[in-house]
Amino acid sequence: MAKSEQSSSSSSSSMVDSAPRPWESYNTVYTNAKAGMEGVDKEKVQRIVYEMSKGSKYFENEERKEAYMKQKIENMRNHLANLKATDISHYQRVADKRIAELDTTRDLSRIWLHVDMDAFYAAVETLSNPSLKGKPMAVGSMSMISTANYEARKFGVRAAMPGFIASKLCPDLIFVPTDFKKYTYYSDLTRKVYHEYDPNFTAASLDEAYLDITKVCKERDLSGGEVAEELRENVYKATGLTCSAGVAPNRLLAKVCSDINKPNGQFVLPNDRVAIMTFISSLPIRKIGGIGKVTETILKDVFEIKTCEDLLQKSSLLFALFSPSSAEFFVSVGLGLGGTEAPNVRSRKSMSNERTFSATKDEAFFNQKLVELSEMLSADMEKEDLHGKTLTLKLKTASFEVRTRAMTLQSYIRSSKDILKHASKLLKAELPVSLRLIGLRMSHFNEDKGGSGVSDPTQRTLLNFIKSGESNKETVVDEENSDPCFEHFSEIDDQNICSLNDDHENLQVIETCCSDNNNETGPSSSSSLMWLDDYKCLVCGIELPPSFVEERQEHSDFHLAQKLQQEEESEQTYKNLSFKHRMMSQKDGGVEKGKGKKKQKHAVTNGDHIPIDAFFTKRS
DNA sequence: GGGTCCGGGATCG
DNA sequence: TTCCACGATCCCGGACCC
Numbered sequence: 001m002a003k004s005e006q007s008s009s010s011s012s013s014s015m016v017d018s019a020p021r022p023w024e025s026y027n028t029v030y031t032n033a034k035a036g037m038e039g040v041d042k043e044k045v046q047r048i049v050y051e052m053s054k055g056s057k058y059f060e061n062e063e064r065k066e067a068y069m070k071q072k073i074e075n076m077r078n079h080l081a082n083l084k085a086t087d088i089s090h091y092q093r094v095a096d097k098r099i100a101e102l103d104t105t106r107d108l109s110r111i112w113l114h115v116d117m118d119a120f121y122a123a124v125e126t127l128s129n130p131s132l133k134g135k136p137m138a139v140g141s142m143s144m145i146s147t148a149n150y151e152a153r154k155f156g157v158r159a160a161m162p163g164f165i166a167s168k169l170c171p172d173l174i175f176v177p178t179d180f181k182k183y184t185y186y187s188d189l190t191r192k193v194y195h196e197y198d199p200n201f202t203a204a205s206l207d208e209a210y211l212d213i214t215k216v217c218k219e220r221d222l223s224g225g226e227v228a229e230e231l232r233e234n235v236y237k238a239t240g241l242t243c244s245a246g247v248a249p250n251r252l253l254a255k256v257c258s259d260i261n262k263p264n265g266q267f268v269l270p271n272d273r274v275a276i277m278t279f280i281s282s283l284p285i286r287k288i289g290g291i292g293k294v295t296e297t298i299l300k301d302v303f304e305i306k307t308c309e310d311l312l313q314k315s316s317l318l319f320a321l322f323s324p325s326s327a328e329f330f331v332s333v334g335l336g337l338g339g340t341e342a343p344n345v346r347s348r349k350s351m352s353n354e355r356t357f358s359a360t361k362d363e364a365f366f367n368q369k370l371v372e373l374s375e376m377l378s379a380d381m382e383k384e385d386l387h388g389k390t391l392t393l394k395l396k397t398a399s400f401e402v403r404t405r406a407m408t409l410q411s412y413i414r415s416s417k418d419i420l421k422h423a424s425k426l427l428k429a430e431l432p433v434s435l436r437l438i439g440l441r442m443s444h445f446n447e448d449k450g451g452s453g454v455s456d457p458t459q460r461t462l463l464n465f466i467k468s469g470e471s472n473k474e475t476v477v478d479e480e481n482s483d484p485c486f487e488h489f490s491e492i493d494d495q496n497i498c499s500l501n502d503d504h505e506n507l508q509v510i511e512t513c514c515s516d517n518n519n520e521t522g523p524s525s526s527s528s529l530m531w532l533d534d535y536k537c538l539v540c541g542i543e544l545p546p547s548f549v550e551e552r553q554e555h556s557d558f559h560l561a562q563k564l565q566q567e568e569e570s571e572q573t574y575k576n577l578s579f580k581h582r583m584m585s586q587k588d589g590g591v592e593k594g595k596g597k598k599k600q601k602h603a604v605t606n607g608d609h610i611p612i613d614a615f616f617t618k619r620s
Numbered sequence: 621g622g623g624t625c626c627g628g629g630a631t632c633g
Numbered sequence: 634t635t636c637c638a639c640g641a642t643c644c645c646g647g648a649c650c651c
Contacts, residue, residue, distance in 0.1 A: 052636075053636090053637080056636070056637085058636085058637055059637095062637095065629095068629095140638090141635095141638090142634095142635050142636075143635085143636075143637065143638065144637065144638045144639090146633090146638090147633095159633085160633090160637085160638085161637080162636070162637040162638090163635080163636090163637090164635055164636050164637085165636085165637080167635085204632090204633080205632085205633050206633085207633085208633080289631085289632075290630090290631070290632085290643095291631090292630060292631050292632080293630085293631090294629085294630060294631090295630075295631090323644080323645070325644080326644080326645095346642090348641090349641080349642065349643090350640090350641070350642080351640085351641090352639085352640060352641075353639080353640075354638085354639065354640080355638095355639090356637090356638065356639085390625090390626095392626090392627090400637090402628075402629085403627080403628090404626085404627055404628070405626090405627080406625080406626060406627075407626095408625070408626090437638090439639085439640090441640090441641090
């Protein structure tokens with residue numbers, strides 16, 4: 001769902017009388033004008049939300065957070081007031097230099113398209129139950145709403161709003177529970193359409209995607225707007241759902257543009273510097289991804305920055321008070337810059353789960369929760385063949401205070417028994433306490449060191465692929481031993497790989513060898529092994545839904561072809577090098593990372609096949 | 621003084 | 634009647650260590 005559905009505004013309406021209106025200062029996130037929210041009685045919404053929240057633990061916590069933010073603003077104001085003229089001129093020079101540098105990096109050669117499905121979950125539910133059409137409806141529960149249809153939005157109901165408040169705003173509101181299977185199915189259909197325009201597209205979520213349509217525009221001699229029209233039409237034909245699109249020279253702007261003519265509309269920002277600067281000049285900072293409620297308030301209250309243009313005007317102050325990376329982000333927004341290269345395939349950094357319950361001090365209950373969470377986390381890690389080293393316990397107290405407690409272990413763990421053991425230790429130190437949420441997070445995965453090659457996308461070897469498939473079976477991790485992944489991988493028989501010669505047969509052989517620990521056999525097992533969650537390629541991370549049968553077959557073939565090519569080149573090297581050594585080389589090979597270099601890969605292609613490069617996200 | 625870890629916070633969908 | 638989720642990422646400041 002669009003993040004901007006959670007926008008904030010503490011708009012103060014005109015004071016016609018002097019009656020106290022405490023709700024006006026309650027900085028909720030539900031009152032910003034959004035698609036389908038025009039004409040909403042903002043004050044009424046704000047008053048109801050305030051009345052329903054007032055006095056609750058949640059409300060008290062919000063007030064604490066608010067007070068903290070006020071203090072932060074006060075500190076920054078003081079800091080600002082203490083700046084000397086020499087300081088300011090110094091930071092002005094720093095800012096000007098950086099702005100000039102950034103401006104030279106502007107790339108207007110690409111055309112990006114951001115697609116955003118309209119009220120996606122709600123639209124899917126209406127599709128499967130047409131009787132919901134025209135009635136105010138929300139997907140979610142009494143505790144939280146995922147999205148609301150446009151009829152419900154007229155009442156001020158929106159995403160991330162608790163259901164009990166929503167039903168107060170709209171007593172006839174129909175609640176439909178979330179059904180991710182359904183959304184994934186429709187999401188797959190949309191992605192099949194996206195794939196036709198950019199096989200390398202990036203899915204931002206089930207209902208959002210970024211497409212580089214530069215090539216399509218060129219090849220078919222179409223404008224970005226024409227491609228967007230056609231794509232939206234095709235999405236509608238494929239799913240019966242409408243979407244909105246934004247076309248712009250970079251992803252950041254495309255995202256902003258897709259929100260402008262929502263729902264079922266589009267907006268094109270031409271690849272022209274003047275047009276961009278004009279567009280940016282009046283754009284409220286809150287429209288930018290990455291600038292949320294807090295940052296907006298700080299920029300507004302400390303610097304009087306409201307629009308993106310203001311970010312440039314006040315650049316010296318931003319460089320004086322923020323970290324260099326934050327200041328740089330702000331001025332690049334002011335210049336209308338954003339990502340133009342396809343984003344990197346990123347390896348997973350952490351995995352977590354958490355559960356909310358009614359607040360309690362019952363330690364037996366906590367332990368039971370920890371058992372459940374440990375088992376869930378362990379199972380999730382097993383699915384992706386991960387072992388982690390840092391375990392973080394997350395707690396939310398009855399008063400909504402969030403605490404995290406982490407420990408980094410000597411070795412990697414995965415079993416629920418190990419997770420539970422350490423999680424219990426962490427929790428014990430916090431007792432007694434009244435809690436409403438417990439969560440567990442694992443990070444610092446063995447993959448960080450190149451365990452399955454994902455951390456360095458330039459090193460995608462079939463060997464690693466097979467290893468990740470093979471290692472799906474449970475290994476008992478002995479904490480005293482070294483990195484479990486090494487022993488694990490040593491079980492792989494390189495011979496099986498090196499002796500392969502026919503693509504299709506090879507895949508079968510690999511499947512068979514990988515299927516030993518898997519009851520499945522035949523082609524379906526290949527998908528479950530090569531495709532994580534039956535969706536994401538374990539080798540390179542590209543996402544291809546199950547419906548892409550042919551594409552997935554081709555994709556597997558390419559990895560094989562690539563592997564074979566590599567094998568030919570250095571068969572002996574592969575056999576002789578220790579795995580640890582190879583991982584070191586991968587790390588060394590990653591020096592180009594962040595230097596803007598791209599490693600070109602060329603694979604055997606024919607007219608029927610999608611070039612292998614198309615499956616790999618380019619590195620920037 | 622520069623890495624690394626930890627805890628908190630902001631943001632997103 | 635119901636009474637503010639969950640999973641993930643990035644960033645920052647402080648503590649600690651060499």
